[in-house]
Amino acid sequence: MRFLKKFYTLIIFFFLYAPIIVLMIFSFNNSKSRAKWGGFTLKWYAELFKDNEILSSLYYTIIIAVISSLVATVIGTIAAIGIHNMSKIKKTVVMNLTYLPVINPDIVTGISLMILFIFIKLNLGFITLLFAHITFNIPYVILSVMPKLKQLDKHVYEAALDLGATPLFAFRKVVLPEIMPGVVTGALLAFTLSLDDFVISFFTTGSGVSNLSITIYSMARRGINPKINALSTIMFITVLLLLIIVNKRTSRKENA
Amino acid sequence: MKIRWISTPYIVWMIMFTVVPLLLVFFFSITVQTDEGITFTLENFKKLSEPIYLKVLWRSIYLAFVSTVICLLLGYPMAMILAGTDVKRKNVLIFLFVAPMWMNFLLRTYAWLTLLEKNGLINTVLSLFGIKPLNLLYNNLAVLLGMVYNFLPFMVLPIYSVLSKVDKSVIEAAQDLGANNFKVFTKVTFPLSLPGVASGITMVFMPAVTTFVVPRLLGGAQFTLIGNLIERQFVLVGDWNFGSAISIVMMILILISMGIMSRYETEHVGGGFFG
Structure with missing residues (x-):
């Protein structure tokens, strides 16, 4: 039985990793x-860094991810506090609104936003891409902050007010530190979702602005290109390193 | 905290960028543009009931269903193994299992493209054994493979998270009462894991039925699923009315399947990558 378990795990991991390693x-x-192996070379990497299409899409991917996750974190955190203090009926309505983009298929979100942008005569490009990313990011921030707000003891906030703190000061000193883990989780989630998004971006961008996913898609559609392999290698190693760092940090925190 | 209005910017944003766009989709789905202007009609939905489109719809549901079943069959044992390993090795195993998921979805699909194509690695290895190159790409099997490869973790993680919370003493009690391993599984472990199975099924079926990337890259330009049909209406054909009607049907399809599955999901069980 032990052997069988090990064997099965090995097969599944082989299935998951073999394509990436190849x-x-x-x-x-x-x-x-x-x-066929034709000898070792780094030329695809050199070409990758000379490819303007890839470099510009890398730039847009990062810019969009940073701005959209920051904006979504601010709007989402403030919204979550407001929602938390709503009456039950209003809260249900707004939370259902929040779940809408989460459960809606990406392709429907993408085309519906595209229709809206064209309808209000906004040129598809950087701005529309940014709006779309903020839109699908906010719900994830709210959903990460809400549980922390539920755990919050509201008497502490009231005590701060009784002791003469202004609402803003009390928020900064009492509420924010308590919900911070949720805010950070939400921001990270928003950032990665934005980095990785393809479908919604595909429909909501235009005029030469594209992110890495869109560039990879159009390159892959044209056929095999070793530059994509080089890009994959760099991206996978980066992600792996980031994950290891995050894991190390959280496990150290748990031990402390 | 009495300031309820502070969520107003958010609500305005969501109405503008979520509710209004969906209403527009609905509006386009029940209208057609003629020379005299816009008229209300159900023609777009009727068009979808033509045999060629019904075939696409059927094929999408069929492939999504089969890939969900394969993910369940492959994923359940994996989730059990993950839940059963000791704490020290568990973290490493989970980490290794999740890591490929963080690779860009398109790159993961592209990886299979390079393996399966005519001059790809698999065919080259086969040719060493004297087997003629097989057509591995651009068929149902390639699309299924791409779906299973991309969505398998979505099945494993929810089941794993439920299984790892199952009280060990319940299983021991069943064993003490004389149940054999098979009986313990069918009568105790599996029923207890149903919420995880239900989330897993939704999390695999949903992206599988809506994807247009996997069929486009691994199924080829001629391979059409419901997602490709929508994409083509908006990007190539420019028939927003028909495209909107298909989107509405797709949304209804998703809502129905989520409604069925949510009966079994007693609690929210996500993957929880960020703790």
């Missing part, structure tokens, strides 16, 4: 073939 190995392949 992709990474062939990013160092000198011949353009995907199956």
